[in-house]
Amino acid sequence: MNREMLTRDIYGNIDSVSKVIFYILSAAALACCAAGIWHHVRRWRREGRPFGSPSSPAFDWKGIFSRFWTRVLSQTALRRGRVGAGWMHSLLFWGFAVLFLGTVLVSTEYYAATLLGRTAGDPLFHKGLYFAIFECVLDLAGLALIAGIVWFAIRRARGTSSMAHQGSDWLVIGLLISLGITGYCLEGGRIVLEQTPAPALSPVGYVCSLPIAAADPGPAVVGRMHRTFWWIHALLALGLVAIFPYSRLLHALAGTVRLMATPRALGSMEPISIEQVELAGFIGVDRLEHLTCLQRIELHACVACGRCQDVCPAHIAKKPLSPRDVVQDLRFQLDQWTRSADTNTDPGAVSQQSLCGAVIADETLWACTTCGACEDICPLDVGPLTFITDMRRFFVGDGRFRGAPAAALARMQRSGNPWGLPAEDRLNWAQDLDIRTAADGGDSDLLYWVGCAAAYDPNCQRIARSMVRLLQRANVPFTVLGNEERCTGDSARRMGDEFVFQELATRNIETLHRYGIKKIVTHCPHCLNSLRNDYPQFGGLFDVVHHSELLLDLIETGRLPIDGSDLFNHSAAIRATYHDPCYLARIQRISQPPRQVLDHLLTHGHLSERIEMARHGRETACCGGGGGRMWFDDTPSDRIGIDRFDEVVATGADTVAVGCPFCKIMFHDAASDRGSSIQVRDIAELLAEKILQ
Amino acid sequence: MKILVPIKRVPDPDHRIRVDLQRIALELSDVPHIINPFDANALEEAVRIREGPVPDAEIIAIGIGDPAWQQELRTSLAMGADRAIHVGVSGPPDPWNVARILRAITERESPDLVLMGKQAVDDDSNQAGQFVAGLLGWPQATFVSQIEFIPLDPEPSIAGHQLRVARETDTGIETIRLRLPAVITADLRLNEPRYAALPAILKAKRKPIETIPLTELNIELSPRVERIALQEVSSSRKCQYVQSVDELLDQLFLNRCL
Ligand code: SF4
Ligand code: SF4
Numbered sequence: 001m002n003r004e005m006l007t008r009d010i011y012g013n014i015d016s017v018s019k020v021i022f023y024i025l026s027a028a029a030l031a032c033c034a035a036g037i038w039h040h041v042r043r044w045r046r047e048g049r050p051f052g053s054p055s056s057p058a059f060d061w062k063g064i065f066s067r068f069w070t071r072v073l074s075q076t077a078l079r080r081g082r083v084g085a086g087w088m089h090s091l092l093f094w095g096f097a098v099l100f101l102g103t104v105l106v107s108t109e110y111y112a113a114t115l116l117g118r119t120a121g122d123p124l125f126h127k128g129l130y131f132a133i134f135e136c137v138l139d140l141a142g143l144a145l146i147a148g149i150v151w152f153a154i155r156r157a158r159g160t161s162s163m164a165h166q167g168s169d170w171l172v173i174g175l176l177i178s179l180g181i182t183g184y185c186l187e188g189g190r191i192v193l194e195q196t197p198a199p200a201l202s203p204v205g206y207v208c209s210l211p212i213a214a215a216d217p218g219p220a221v222v223g224r225m226h227r228t229f230w231w232i233h234a235l236l237a238l239g240l241v242a243i244f245p246y247s248r249l250l251h252a253l254a255g256t257v258r259l260m261a262t263p264r265a266l267g268s269m270e271p272i273s274i275e276q277v278e279l280a281g282f283i284g285v286d287r288l289e290h291l292t293c294l295q296r297i298e299l300h301a302c303v304a305c306g307r308c309q310d311v312c313p314a315h316i317a318k319k320p321l322s323p324r325d326v327v328q329d330l331r332f333q334l335d336q337w338t339r340s341a342d343t344n345t346d347p348g349a350v351s352q353q354s355l356c357g358a359v360i361a362d363e364t365l366w367a368c369t370t371c372g373a374c375e376d377i378c379p380l381d382v383g384p385l386t387f388i389t390d391m392r393r394f395f396v397g398d399g400r401f402r403g404a405p406a407a408a409l410a411r412m413q414r415s416g417n418p419w420g421l422p423a424e425d426r427l428n429w430a431q432d433l434d435i436r437t438a439a440d441g442g443d444s445d446l447l448y449w450v451g452c453a454a455a456y457d458p459n460c461q462r463i464a465r466s467m468v469r470l471l472q473r474a475n476v477p478f479t480v481l482g483n484e485e486r487c488t489g490d491s492a493r494r495m496g497d498e499f500v501f502q503e504l505a506t507r508n509i510e511t512l513h514r515y516g517i518k519k520i521v522t523h524c525p526h527c528l529n530s531l532r533n534d535y536p537q538f539g540g541l542f543d544v545v546h547h548s549e550l551l552l553d554l555i556e557t558g559r560l561p562i563d564g565s566d567l568f569n570h571s572a573a574i575r576a577t578y579h580d581p582c583y584l585a586r587i588q589r590i591s592q593p594p595r596q597v598l599d600h601l602l603t604h605g606h607l608s609e610r611i612e613m614a615r616h617g618r619e620t621a622c623c624g625g626g627g628g629r630m631w632f633d634d635t636p637s638d639r640i641g642i643d644r645f646d647e648v649v650a651t652g653a654d655t656v657a658v659g660c661p662f663c664k665i666m667f668h669d670a671a672s673d674r675g676s677s678i679q680v681r682d683i684a685e686l687l688a689e690k691i692l693q
Numbered sequence: 694m695k696i697l698v699p700i701k702r703v704p705d706p707d708h709r710i711r712v713d714l715q716r717i718a719l720e721l722s723d724v725p726h727i728i729n730p731f732d733a734n735a736l737e738e739a740v741r742i743r744e745g746p747v748p749d750a751e752i753i754a755i756g757i758g759d760p761a762w763q764q765e766l767r768t769s770l771a772m773g774a775d776r777a778i779h780v781g782v783s784g785p786p787d788p789w790n791v792a793r794i795l796r797a798i799t800e801r802e803s804p805d806l807v808l809m810g811k812q813a814v815d816d817d818s819n820q821a822g823q824f825v826a827g828l829l830g831w832p833q834a835t836f837v838s839q840i841e842f843i844p845l846d847p848e849p850s851i852a853g854h855q856l857r858v859a860r861e862t863d864t865g866i867e868t869i870r871l872r873l874p875a876v877i878t879a880d881l882r883l884n885e886p887r888y889a890a891l892p893a894i895l896k897a898k899r900k901p902i903e904t905i906p907l908t909e910l911n912i913e914l915s916p917r918v919e920r921i922a923l924q925e926v927s928s929s930r931k932c933q934y935v936q937s938v939d940e941l942l943d944q945l946f947l948n949r950c951l
Contacts, residue, residue: 397891399890406887414727
């Protein structure tokens with residue numbers, strides 16, 4: 001067959017009256033869509049925020065463009081965690097994108113050909129090989145779309161996922177399915193009616209054409225049938241366009257914008273200065289207008305898929321917090337604001353309504369451990385945690401915070417540590433160890449940052465003692481700040497007290513600069529994150545490593561030799577599992593070094609087994625101690641993270657290795673609460689126990 | 694309704710305090726200070742009274758001490774006091790003189806309620822509240838862990854607001870009724886005081902602190918208590934494991950504990 005003949009008529013069988021009606025309806029649908037989008041954009045753009053970096057970053061077009069490929073089109077983040085749903089959404093999205101692109105191409109052909117005065121049978125480019133590929137790809141894209149949407153319909157009907165439902169979701173699903181089906185019926189009709197050449201190029205459409213061809217009702221009936229399908233298909237498509245900004249489909253726009261914008265950096269927070277607060281009269285977020293533009297877009301990007309809720313340790317522990325609902329409740333509020341124009345309510349009244357304590361309950365704000373799991377898992381890069389910490393800032397700044405955690409904040413401010421103990425006691429743990437402080441002229445480029453937990457908590461002091469003995473064995477010169485060290489302020493910042501944090505941070509940075517410190521090692525992931533992510537905002541640039549990284553390096557370079565244990569003495573060997581601290585594995589992405597240290601012990605027979613838990617690495621589960629939760633006095637069995645301890649015990653390990661003093665304290669308490677004999681050890685403790693006599 | 698809340702600035706009890714034996718004084722230069730925790734309870738309760746039953750209540754925080762006390766008064770304003778009065782004296786007077794000053798302030802301000810901590814955690818005297826009530830001839834309720842506003846008594850002889858309060862005594866909770874004006878001293882379990890973060894303190898900057906010199910109150914301090922010596926108590930402890938009750942008894946006996 002002549003390749004040139006491979007084409008089809010666009011708008012074949014559609015009379016000009018129908019076309020005119022179709023154009024009028026299209027204009028109406030587009031207008032409806034545009035109006036809805038404009039309503040949202042108006043709210044997104046409104047800036048009432050008195051904080052933030054004064055100079056907005058320059059548009060980095062290259063980054064924006066590349067993120068369109070890597071984060072939007074690829075749909076990678078979506079397939080993390082929920083593989084099935086992720087692939088199905090990818091199919092749906094790719095199918096829809098291809099069909100949309102196809103529609104654009106067909107219209108281009110049609111209008112270009114019309115403009116050039118070509119006749120119906122003489123297309124510009126919609127012919128030949130291009131046509132063959134086009135028909136085939138579009139036909140399969142429809143299949144992908146239908147497969148995806150049917151999966152979602154079934155999942156939604158079964159209601160097993162933590163996805164939140166809203167009435168219009170079924171409308172969207174219904175429209176998409178019928179759009180796909182009528183598309184094929186329409187194609188089948190056209191194949192029979194126009195005797196399209198090589199119909200098998202559109203396999204599904206061809207299959208649909210077979211029964212029609214078999215019944216052979218005559219061209220008039222087929223023509224009427226085709227027109228009917230065409231109209232249904234067109235109306236469905238226009239309906240979809242019209243409801244786009246009013247349904248969850250809006251996430252396609254808001255989510256694309258969010259994903260193309262600067263990606264979220266886990267573990268960092270926006271600094272706010274005292275001057276800004278004095279000017280504004282408050283700090284943080286209490287009203288919709290205090291949100292950033294991007295945050296408001298995020299509220300519309302969220303599809304309430306519930307992935308964040310599934311991984312939220314506070315939600316798992318049945319605390320009144322679901323990150324999904326935090327976002328959706330705020331979104332509801334934003335929609336009220338958007339709609340206020342139509343419902344004749346005073347928009348000011350909605351935008352100025354207090355969010356803290358009203359829309360988002362106090363207990364919700366304070367249940368969060370700032371573990372970052374929600375933000376890490378969200379396929380649309382929405383930041384539930386950031387909404388929470390922003391509102392905490394307002395709450396604390398408004399003087400509403402009280403109780404044990406507030407007392408911890410007050411202690412950090414007065415005493416420079418949450419335990420409230422005198423700074424002169426900071427080195428009590430090291431009384432019999434020969435270590436030099438920077439002040440007594442200890443001269444070394446490495447500083448060991450001890451942190452408050454290891455300075456004051458008797459159980460955690462062992463971590464520091466082990467570290468010191470290991471460093472001394474490896475002949476690594478180091479100093480400590482001793483009495484001059486103060487809390488890094490990590491939990492103060494995450495509890496929303498920016499200024500207690502800033503006071504501590506500037507004081508620490510000043511001390512570190514005074515001694516010319518460049519390189520820091522710490523066993524505390526919270527200190528690590530604060531030193532790496534928070535301190536540079538205030539001029540503190542240091543090279544900071546976790547002790548697991550340093551210890552691994554010392555082992556692998558032979559400076560910390562591990563002798564083989566008596567391999568026959570298996571009763572002495574322990575079965576260990578390693579628990580990843582959130583701030584280490586998820587936020588700082590350090591999960592291999594601690595395991596490798598343990599594996600060195602394993603190969604030398606000091607461990608008999610290293611067991612891996614299901615939730616590990618970046619997917620780890622929180623011990624419950626972060627974000628200031630450490631200072632809440634709930635009983636151990638009600639604590640967030642008790643499920644993680646149970647998971648640890650279920651491995652059958654007799655020792656749980658940790659890399660964070662908070663995890664150690666939380667698990668230690670959980671073990672006594674559960675009456676478990678499991679040992680909780682920092683990797684430095686394990687290493688020191690096994691290789692130093 | 695006016696509520697007077699005296700605020701004492703005390704050294705942070707978390708910190709180790711040294712005794713300056715020469716001066717017979719405490720070495721406090723490096724020690725952070727806080728609002729006496731019981732006074733914080735009193736202030737919190739005053740704020741709750743305003744947030745709850747008596748929305749038009751005016752809360753006045755009073756500090757009696759050197760200029761450094763202004764810091765605690767600022768914190769009190771951030772916690773919710775409407776204004777503050779600072780009575781300038783060189784050091785905190787003894788409870789009797791504190792009570793005399795408070796009487797003078799009370800006569801100036803004529804409050805309906807003096808709500809204060811049951812004692813200060815530095816000297817643990819537990820006298821000022823009782824002295825004030827005595828000097829004013831007002832009813833008093835000490836060690837209060839609950840305050841409740843109740844409807845006016847129909848009996849005409851009792852006018853004004855009435856309170857039902859729970860007192861923590863050694864033998865249990867005693868519930869009493871009293872009529873305003875009155876003096877109430879707060880116990881720890883009365884409430885959980887709120888935390889005044891910097892933004893709240895900044896916001897409270899606009900609230901006034903009035904400074905009154907002692908002379909203006911026509912008071913000459915006449916201490917009734919004289920400090921004659923201070924001694925540091927050793928907090929170091931010796932731990933020892935014993936195997937049996939008998940051994941425990943022996944050890945207690947040997948160490949002159951029995
Ligand atoms: S925030 Fe992200 S993960 Fe959570 S429900 Fe919304 S879209 Fe899903
Ligand atoms: S940071 Fe962690 S605890 Fe907080 S909302 Fe997110 S998942 Fe939940």
